[in-house]
Amino acid sequence: MMDNKRNYMIAIGLSVLIVLAWQFLYMNPRIEAQRKATEAAQQTELAAAKDxxxxxxxxxxxxxxxxxxxxxxxxxxxxxxxxxxxxxxxxxxxxxxxxxxxxxxxxxxxxxxxxxxxxxxxxxxxxxxxxxxxxxxxxxxxxxxxxxxxxxxxxxxxxxxxxxxxxxxxxxxxxxxxxxxxxxxxxxxxxxxxxxxxxxxxxxxxxxxxxxxxxxxxxxxxxxxxxxxxxxxxxxxxxxxxxxxxxxxxxxxxxxxxxxxxxxxxxxxxxxxxxxxxxxxxxxxxxxxxxxxxxxxxxxxxxxxxxxxxxxxxxxxxxxxxxxxxxxxxxxxEVPVVDGYARDDSWFGKLFASVLGGKSETITNYSVPRFDLLIDWGWFYFFTKPMFMLMDFFFRHIGNFGVAILLTTIVVKGLFFPLASKQYASMANMKRVQPKMAELKEKFGDDKMALQKAMMELYKTEKINPVAGCWPVVLQIPVFFSLYKVIYITIEMRHAPFFGWIRDLSAPDPTTIVNLFGLLPFDGPAFLHLGIWPIIMGVTMFLQMRMNPTPPDPTQAMLFTWMPVLFTFMLASFPAGLVIYWAWNNTLSIMQQSIIMKRHGVKVELFDNLKGLFRRKKPAETK
The missing domain is CATH 2.70.98.90 (Beta-galactosidase; Chain A, domain 5)
Incomplete structure (x- = not known):
């Protein structure tokens, strides 16, 4: 079951990795090719129309x-x-x-x-x-x-x-x-x-x-x-x-x-x-x-x-x-405008209007059937639209959509806190019964059916759910894609500044390490574009993954090591608002995981893993 849980987590990570790889390696080049093809086709059509x-x-x-x-x-x-x-x-x-x-x-x-x-x-x-x-x-x-x-x-x-x-x-x-x-x-x-x-x-x-x-x-x-x-x-x-x-x-x-x-x-x-x-x-x-x-x-x-x-x-x-x-x-x-044109007098419609506020109060109710569908909220609209409403609420009180994203992330983390607590409690219990699991493996040897049955009895006796720790990860995937959708489609995010060099949260971080973040007078090739915020995101992801022990399996360990690097390059082309969210979410996860693990008596492996990563082997250990 421990191996199954580990494999399940790897499968989730690989799934996200595949989606990001598809965006970075397939969709982005395809979009650029389509753009050039569209321009060429339009020129051809114009020439044909003139003749x-x-x-x-x-x-x-x-x-x-x-x-x-x-x-x-x-x-x-x-x-x-x-x-x-x-x-x-x-x-x-x-x-x-x-x-x-x-x-x-x-x-x-x-x-x-x-x-x-x-x-x-x-x-x-x-x-x-x-x-x-x-x-x-x-x-x-x-x-x-x-x-x-x-x-x-x-x-x-x-x-x-x-x-x-x-x-x-x-x-x-x-x-x-x-x-x-x-x-x-x-x-x-x-x-x-x-x-x-x-x-x-x-x-x-x-x-x-x-x-x-x-x-x-x-x-x-x-x-x-x-x-x-x-x-x-x-x-x-x-x-x-x-x-x-x-x-x-x-x-x-x-x-x-x-x-x-x-x-x-x-x-x-x-x-x-x-x-x-x-x-x-x-x-x-x-x-x-x-x-x-x-x-x-x-x-x-x-x-x-x-x-x-x-x-x-x-x-x-x-x-x-x-x-x-x-x-x-x-x-x-604009969300409040489009929703206002479709707004009805039901309690649900009034709720949306009151939460959006602002412009919605000045819009004539034309009652156009389902006109709110003019905005493409996607399949996860039940996540996407409430998330936008929450960000818009913070924005109207603070005036910065970047800060609104940070506050929205805190709210989302708060909603998932009970699940996260169960996740790390499950990790603590699994670590506590490791000696008993080792005894069972030694006792039953290659008899996998008997070993599986004995482990299930152990989980039942110790009141452990080995897959409980996976649910927070599973549930946060649609939240991530919903936020991506909000930042990408809503005009409220267009040209919305954060702080410093981020003047448009819907566009990628304009800085790049290739020219030392603007110190050198050139931009470098697009595929090497790597801004400050993607690097910050990569560092926080690396630290979060080092909160847990390195897997003993070499393949898993390699994935464990290189995933933050791959994600850093892949998210370099994503909207800056999404990268800021991910970096902030990683930071909150590190803090949250540290608190919960200490509460359940589980050792935080971060510092030991970092020391082990940079500690040189003794001469006797080298071959």
Whole structure:
């Protein structure tokens, strides 16, 4: 049983080692290769698009049922400033976003996020989310209509809407656009926005003609290019949506849609869109009307990705009007904001809102079905989200996410303290019965069945559970990966500083031992990058492992010795916040283990092991 326990612990260590090796040796090179391949493919596509006079790159192509309208032909690629200056616009400015609405198509195609910069330098450019369709990085949201019987021409990509002179969209001043067609239909579009990232579009369609008219609302988010930095396995980037009020999340990666477009089942309620690591855009169709939807990739001219929907046709009788409400989210995936849009009035929803606090108190409750799934919390969401909430709680009171990670680690260690106490108590009891176990081995010799039975009786008599010490290790594995997920996916960690040289907890430690931590004027090869915090983590892991006697088996002893070194190099490419957590967790474990082992009368082997490691052998011992 002692051997089984030791082997079980080695298996756990090797499992973690394999995962880290896979990240370091396979995923990181693969991400870099994908990034280069994506850049090359985009350049090739752009060159092909310039040489091929094809269909309008802004056209939505076909819909699931019935063609969406085509836009103006012959648009040419131009700079962002020229594309914006080309058409009449309504300015947008709120505390969170700045940009404009293109009156041609009433598109949201110019949007920057005022609270986020491209780098940690606050003077760097703002994050640009939406770009006009005439640019190389076109990305926009559009709402329109498909004309049915008696409707005449319905507003689409080429429709020029009218706006009041001097109109400006702010969180306090909505804007109303109008368009009247040749069949007597007047479309009045009221656009409003909250303090964050949710646009509300209310379309009132009035029929002043003599015949009934049918129009089918549609919406689309179109994007020309994928993110330049491909995502890793811990986060979803691409298409997603909750297609139906009572349905779960649907996710499709860019690569999958490039191979084959996806037509979704007819649904009522829900939302759909496109997500990146930190940013997203989503459409929330009118919730009481059924719609068809799809995730597509088009190569007819300008290659583009598109998430779109088309509602069933709406009939407007002569002299009557109808109003449809659509929501458009475009912005940063801030946890309290996204949760606020999905927040309900149940006690559970109120609990989350009260814990998150801050921005959640100022967010309009749109009750978008399961909109909180816009953030990819992963399989361990029941660990991941509460862990973020705990860190966010500390951050709001302290103002430093690095310190919040340290305090969260203390709380987690406190929660696991009873299990850790049992672990080290089990170690003490196992050490106490070692002489009796040796007697049993001598008594039964090679009779393994009899020896196993005798050992089980011994454990029962001494009230020892030989595998009790493994549970803390097993349970801390999902906690570790949950923290990794939190640090990697949450925008709150992006560009969050700690102290000193750590200016971004979501990025690797920028220092490296190759240039003596910045003293020499070069960076050295990437695979040798080894920062200060990974080294600190490696030292603490080494000391923690030396708390226990070195295994007598040579293979186990070699693993025991080299594992801290391997982990040090592997974690060098991980986010600094995760490395700081691991180093601090190791330090707390050393302190905790020392206290518990002394309490149970077990000798702390750290100093003896360190002395033995550096003690030279006597001449008589050398061969």
């Amino acid at each position: 091929k006079p094809a269909a309008d790159p802004t056209a939505p192509a076909g819909s699931v049922q019935g063609a969406l309208p085509a836009g103006a032909q012959g648009s040419q690629e131009m700079s962002r400033d020229d594309a914006i200056a080309k058409s009449a616009r309504v300015e947008i400015e709120t505390p969170a976003v700045i940009g404009s609405i293109n009156l041609t198509g009433a598109r949201l195609d110019d949007l920057k996020l005022k609270e986020y910069h491209e780098t940690v330098d606050k003077s760097s450019p703002l994050i640009t989310l939406f770009n006009p369709s005439d640019t190389a990085d076109g990305y926009f949201a559009e709402l329109g209509y498909i004309a049915g019987e008696g409707a005449g021409s319905a507003p689409g990509p080429a429709t020029v809407w009218a706006a009041p002179e001097g109109a400006k969209l702010t969180q306090e001043t909505p804007v109303t656009l109008t368009y009247t067609n040749d069949a007597g239909l007047t479309f009045s579009r009221k656009i409003s926005i909250d303090d964050h990232y949710m646009f509300t579009v209310e379309d009132t369609i009035s029929n002043s003609g003599t015949a009934a008219a049918n129009v089918a609302p549609y919406g689309r988010i179109t994007r020309y290019n994928k993110p330049l930095t491909p995502s890793v396995y811990v986060i979803h980037e691409g298409f997603l949506g909750v297609l139906g009020s009572n349905n779960g999340l649907t996710e499709e990666k860019y690569s999958a849609i490039e191979k084959e477009s996806m037509t979704n089942a007819k649904a009522t309620g829900g939302w759909l869109g496109i997500t990146d690591k930190y940013w997203a855009s989503a459409l929330v169709p009118p919730q009481g009307v059924a719609y068809d939807s799809r995730f597509s990739h088009f190569t007819d001219g300008k290659p583009r990705f598109q998430a779109d929907y088309k509602n069933d046709a709406v009939a407007i009788a002569p002299g009557q009007s109808t109003t449809l409400k659509t929501l458009v989210f475009a912005g940063a995936k």
